[in-house]
Amino acid sequence: MESERVLIVEDEKIIALDLQRRLERFGYTVCDSAAEGEEAVRKARDHRPDIILMDIMLAGAVDGIEAAKTIKRELQIPVIFLTAYADERTLERAKEAEPFGYILKPFKERELYTTIDIALYKHKVDKSLKKQERLFSAILHSVNDGIVATGIDMEILFLNPIAAKMCGWTEDDARGRSAQSVLSLVDSRSLVPVVPDTLPGGGHPMFFRDVMMKSRHGQTFIVDGSITKIHQIENETEGYVFAFRDISELKRMSETIDYQASHDGLTGLSNREEFALKLSELIDELKRNGGRHTLIELDIDRFKVVNDTCGAMAGDELLRQVANVIQSLTQRRDFSARLGGDEFAVILRDCTLEDSLHVAKRLQDAVQNHKFIWQKSLFPITLSIGVVPLSEGDQDIHAVLAAADDACYIAKEEGGNRISVFQRSEEKYVQRRGQMEWIGRINEALERNMFRLWFQPIEPLNPEAGHHAKAEILIRMQGDDGSIISPGSFIPSAERYGLMPMIDRWVLDNSVKTWRRLKDEGHPIIDRLFTVNLSGPTLLDETFVEYVDLVFKRYEGSPASFCFEITETAAIQNLSYASNFMGRLKDKGFTFSLDDFGSGFSSFNYLKNLPVDYLKIDGSIVQNIDESLVNYTMVDSINSMGHVLGLKTVGEYAKNMAIVDRLRRIGVDYAQGYALAEPKPLP
Structure with missing residues (x-):
C-alpha cells in the first residue's frame, strides 16, 4: 500500500529537514517542501498531498493561516499547524482555517505521529461523510x-x-x-x-x-x-x-373518475347506478327511522319522434334541456338522475304524496311549456310521470323501481302527459304485474330451452306455375307441466319489454339446426322454404346480420332455403334501416316476405324501396272475402299491384275452402290457414 504523501511548509530549512527525516522514519513520503505561503498553495495544487504540515508564521505576504484557508477552500486537503506560538489571538485566527490539529514546537515524535495519524483518519471520515452527504443531497434534490x-x-x-x-x-x-x-x-x-x-x-x-x-x-x-x-x-x-x-x-383525476362513474355524461345528472345506491340507502333509512318520501319517474313522450326525425344530436339536446328543467324545479335535498334513454327519476325527501303530486305537476307543466326548437322546427314536449310513495314496508329496491316503471308505463299507456300514482291493488297495476311475470317466464324459457318450434304450411294455389311450397316457423312455450302455451300469451310482454330480439335469435338458431337435422334425415319438409319471423327491434340490431352468418356457418345452412318475414308496420317505421338490413341479407341469398300488408300504411310507394319477394295480405281482410265484396275487392287490388311490382302474393287466415277458392280465382299465389293445415310441431 502506498504511504501517505506529506507537504512540509516551513521557512526554517533545518526544521524542515528534521521534519522530513522524522516523517520518512514514520513511513510517510515527503513529496515537497515550501518556505512561503504562496509557494505552499502552488505546490499543494501541483502535488495534491494527503496532508500538509504548515508553519503559521512564514516569510512573505501570505502567512500559514491564509495559505491554509486557500488550500481548504480550493483543495480540501487537511492541514496541521506547526507553531511556536499559542497566544489567543493567533489561535482564534487559526480556527478560521479549520485545521485538523496543532503541533507546538519543539516537536515530540509521539505527538507528531499521533497528530498526523488522527488527522488523516479524521479526513478520511470527513470525506466519507461528505460523499454520503452528496449522495443524500442528490437523492433529496431528485x-x-x-x-x-x-x-x-x-x-x-x-x-x-x-x-x-x-x-x-x-x-x-x-x-x-x-x-x-x-x-x-x-x-x-x-x-x-x-x-x-x-x-x-x-x-x-x-x-x-x-x-x-x-x-x-x-x-x-x-x-x-x-x-x-x-x-x-x-x-x-x-x-x-x-x-x-x-x-x-x-x-382531480380520482374525483373525475368518481364523477364519471356516478353521473350521466350527457345531462350531468346522477346515473342509474348512483340513483340505485341512494334509493337503497333511503329504503334502509326508512326501515330504521320511518319518514315520508316519494319516488317519481319521468318519461319523455314521443322522444323517438324527435330522435328519429332530427337525429341523435337533437335527441341529446332535448335530454339536456329536460334535465335542466328537472334540476331547476327540485330542491337541494332531493336527488335527480337519468336512468337511461329518455327516462329520469327524482327522489323527493320528506315529501308527502300530496306535495309530490304538486312537484310532478310543476315538472309536467314546465316541460310542456318549454319550447324545444331544432333547426327552426318547434316540437311539443310532454312527460309521462309515475309516482310511488315510499314507506317503511318497502323492503326491496327492485320492487320500488318496478312500481315506478309500472306507474310511468300506465301514464304513457293512458295517452301520455299524465301523472299516475302507483296503487298495488288497482286492476291496471295487477294486469301490469301479470305482464312482468311473463318477462321472468320468457327469460327462464330461454335459459332452460323451453320454447318449441311449430310450423304451418303455406301452399301454392297454382302448382303448375312452379311456386315453391313454404312453411312458416312458429314458436310455442312449454309449461312446467308439459302444456303448450300459445304465443298470444307471452309475445305482447316480450314486445313491450324488449325481449323479442333474444327470441328471434333463439328461433333462427333452432330453425337452422332443425333444418340441418331434417336434411340429414332426408325428411320431405326440407323441400319447403322455411319462413322465419323477425321483429321490428331486430331490424335495428346492427349485429344481427353477423349473427345470421355465424348460425348458417355453424349448421352449414342454405340461405336459399330460408325466407325472413317482417311486418309492414315494422318495415315502415324503420324504412331506411329495414331497406339496408334486407339488402345485406338478400345479397347472401335470403328472400323476404312482407307480412300483414293492408293493416297499416298500405302504401305501394315504399314497396319500391323494400327488396321483398313475397307480399302477405293481412288476414283481417282475407278472412271475410267470401262474405264481403269490399274485402274481396281490396284483396284483388293488392294482389294485382303486387304482381305489377313483381312480387308473389300470400293470402293468410284462409279459414275455409270458400276463401281458398276465391283467393285462387283472384290469382293470389299462396294461401295459408286452417282450411289447408293447422299449425303443428316441427318434426
Missing part, C-alpha cells in the same frame, strides 16, 4: 417529493427543490423560519393546521392525507405526507423531517 428538515424548535433547516417550489420559498429565505409559516398545511375539510406547535411523542411517523398546502404566492396544492422525528444520542429528538407529495392532479 425525488418528486417535497422534503423539509427542521430543528427541535421547528425552525426550517433545509428544503429540497420540490418543497421550495411548492412552498414558494427559497431555501435561504425559509431557513430559520417556523415550519408553520413556511409550509402552511391545513386539513382540507376542517381547515385546522396540520403542523401543531408541538408534535406528539413516540417513534412512529405522523401521517397526513388530503391536506391542503397554500404556497407563499397563493397557489394551492393537495398533499399526502408524513412528519418523522430525527433521533440522535440516547433517543433524544434533534429535529423533524417533513415529507409530502403533490397529489392535486391525482385527486
